[in-house]
Amino acid sequence: MNTVTRPNVLMVVFDSLSAHDVRLHAGDLPTLCALFDRSLNFSDAYAPCPESSPARASLFIGLDMAAHGVWTDGVALPNRDKTMPEVFAQNGYHTWLVGRRHLAGVSHWTTEHARANEYDHFDWAHGALHRSRQNAYLMWLRKTAPDCYARIFPQQANADATAIPQTQYDAMAALPDELSFNTWVAQQACARIGAAPFFGVIGFVAGQSMGATGASHDALDPRALRQADAALAETLKALPENTVIALTAGRGSTNAAMSPLNEAAVNVPLALCVPGGTADEVAGAVSTIDVASTLYAAAKLRPPQRLQGQCLIANKPRGWALCRLRHHDQPHQTAFVDARWKLVMIHGAAQSLSLFDLSNDPNEEQNLADDPAHQDKLEEMMDQMIDARVALEDRTEPRIANF
Numbered sequence: 001m002n003t004v005t006r007p008n009v010l011m012v013v014f015d016s017l018s019a020h021d022v023r024l025h026a027g028d029l030p031t032l033c034a035l036f037d038r039s040l041n042f043s044d045a046y047a048p049c050p051e052s053s054p055a056r057a058s059l060f061i062g063l064d065m066a067a068h069g070v071w072t073d074g075v076a077l078p079n080r081d082k083t084m085p086e087v088f089a090q091n092g093y094h095t096w097l098v099g100r101r102h103l104a105g106v107s108h109w110t111t112e113h114a115r116a117n118e119y120d121h122f123d124w125a126h127g128a129l130h131r132s133r134q135n136a137y138l139m140w141l142r143k144t145a146p147d148c149y150a151r152i153f154p155q156q157a158n159a160d161a162t163a164i165p166q167t168q169y170d171a172m173a174a175l176p177d178e179l180s181f182n183t184w185v186a187q188q189a190c191a192r193i194g195a196a197p198f199f200g201v202i203g204f205v206a207g208q209s210m211g212a213t214g215a216s217h218d219a220l221d222p223r224a225l226r227q228a229d230a231a232l233a234e235t236l237k238a239l240p241e242n243t244v245i246a247l248t249a250g251r252g253s254t255n256a257a258m259s260p261l262n263e264a265a266v267n268v269p270l271a272l273c274v275p276g277g278t279a280d281e282v283a284g285a286v287s288t289i290d291v292a293s294t295l296y297a298a299a300k301l302r303p304p305q306r307l308q309g310q311c312l313i314a315n316k317p318r319g320w321a322l323c324r325l326r327h328h329d330q331p332h333q334t335a336f337v338d339a340r341w342k343l344v345m346i347h348g349a350a351q352s353l354s355l356f357d358l359s360n361d362p363n364e365e366q367n368l369a370d371d372p373a374h375q376d377k378l379e380e381m382m383d384q385m386i387d388a389r390v391a392l393e394d395r396t397e398p399r400i401a402n403f
Contacts, residue, residue, distance in 0.1 A: 006197040007275060008243040009088065009295055012232065013059070015052065015100050015127070016207040018252030018264045019043065021220055028226045031233040035247060036271045037279065042312065044285045044339040045270035046321035047251045050260050052102045053077075055251045055288065060084050060103065062292030062309040064322070064392035071326040074105040076113065082304055084292050085118045088199035091301050096121035096192045099137075099185040100203030102250065106130065108159045123188050128172055128181035128210040129164055131157030137184050145179055164209075172210060177227055181205055186231030190238040202235065204228040207253065220253055244298045245273040246291055259354075261335040261344055262364055266323045272312060274298055284317030285339040308392060322388045336385035343381035355381065 026033055047055040048064055057063075057070040060083045065071050069078055077083075083103075085095040097119050104113045106126050111134040114122055125137035131153070132138075142149040152171040177183055182204050189202045206225045239245075249268040258264060270286070272294060273279075290309035296302070297311040310318055323335040332347040342364070344354040355369040355378050368374040 006093075007299055008193075008197050008240055009093075009199045009299060010235075010239065010243055010245050011084075011199075011201045011291075011295075012235075012245065012247040013056075013100070013201060013203050014228065014249040014269075015102070015203070015205045016251055016253045017220070017225075017249035017269060019045070019267045019269050020264050021225075021253055022269045025220070025222065025225055028222065029229045031229045031236065032247070032269075035232070035236070035245070035273060036269075039245070039247075039271040039273035039279055040277070040312065041279075041281045042270040042272075042286050042317070043281055043283055044317070044321075044337075045248065045268055045288060046266050046285060046323055046337060047249070047268050047288050048266075048321070048323055050251050050254060050265035050323070050325060051327065052250050053104070056101075056103050059248070059250065059288045059291055062289050062303070062307045064289060064308055065324060065326070066389075066392055067306065067308060067394040067396075069394075070103075072328070074107060076104050079115075081306060083115070083118060084295060085199055085201065086115065087296070087301060087304065088299070089117060089120070091299075092197070094121075094192075094195045094198040095119045095200070096123075096189075096198065097201040097203065098123040098188040098192070099125055099181075099201075100127060100205055100250075101201075102126065102203075106132070108162060109157050110159075111135075121192055125181070125185075127205045129168060131162075136188075137181055140184060141179060145175075148175055148179060169210075173223065177230070180224070180227045181210065182224060182228040182231045186234045189235050193235075193238050193240070196240065204231070242275050244275065244295065245271070246295060247271045247273075248288055248291065259344065259364070260325050260327075260330055261323050261333055263342075263358070263362065266335065274313060277313065282312075282317060283339065284319050285321045285337050286312060286317045287321040290318070306396065320384065320388055322385070322392060334385065334389075336381060336388055338381075338384065341377065341381055343378070343385055345382075345385065353378065353382075 048058045049055045053073045054065050054070045057068050061081050089095045106112050109131040111132045123136040125135045208221050248270045252265040254265050290312050293309040294312045320338045331350045335344045340359045342356045346352045353369040354367045356364045
């Protein structure tokens, strides 16, 4: 392929941002909303898991958790499947990442494992408060503003004490915008944009934890969100015209008072801006496992054989999404969504069913599973959930039990 005609590809990935968050904070997100207006905006996009590592593994590989095997945070991504940056690198692209990645364990201030042939340039920084000695943002902050760094981190990190004191949150919040994590992400990204063709990833942080291990990340940090929007504006200004942009979030924002698979946790923003393409709001459920197929098609690259997603540019939305949680301190549960209806099944000893009409009950307050008037819909959704699980089953491995 003639390298002159190859499009650049930029992935913008927020750590935790739901579609509801975007609507709620639209006034603070002028750049993001303007990007949505000139993109294919998928209003019913779902992350396949409310946990970061499984959802991101599916995003960057294009496979469901049942296929790639990363069921929860802290589980390493198997080497048998290639990530998008690996595939783009093999096809002559310059590949780089700035900011958050979260495809492997980072407990006790450890540094996240990186693959040898994934990125040419790797400015890894799990978040503003993640104390790895290889956190590129903290190395930059320590060099650029040593007094500010010393106020935030008066002592070296203790790997056995990963709780973040409030004083550190306060000191980080007191940084001027020009020293913020998200501003740094944009600055480093703009420095990488010159070499083409490129596949670049910028990982913004908007959750309250700011990348801290063991901290609550139930809500957004509004100032971090505004900083990310301003940083996005600077990045978009620096982009060449022939750049495909995909913007999404690894997962939604969680709330301890809500069920783990509620809409805020799994319904995420998804915008695809393709040079010369159309702009429209697209209804119909899709999954972020579809992003990889879409970007391969946009760049005219041959996709890996094990890909399960479908191209969102050439096809209508698949019309359904499957979301699952397999966590050590939560009962296993599965959600099947077809944009209007949502079925949530809790497995095991606490087995239960919940059926929600999202068009009339977007906050999932009325469970219709026991309503006699909705038993036909319940049976239909259960059949569709089984079909979806079969469709996303890993068929490269032997089946070990009856289904």
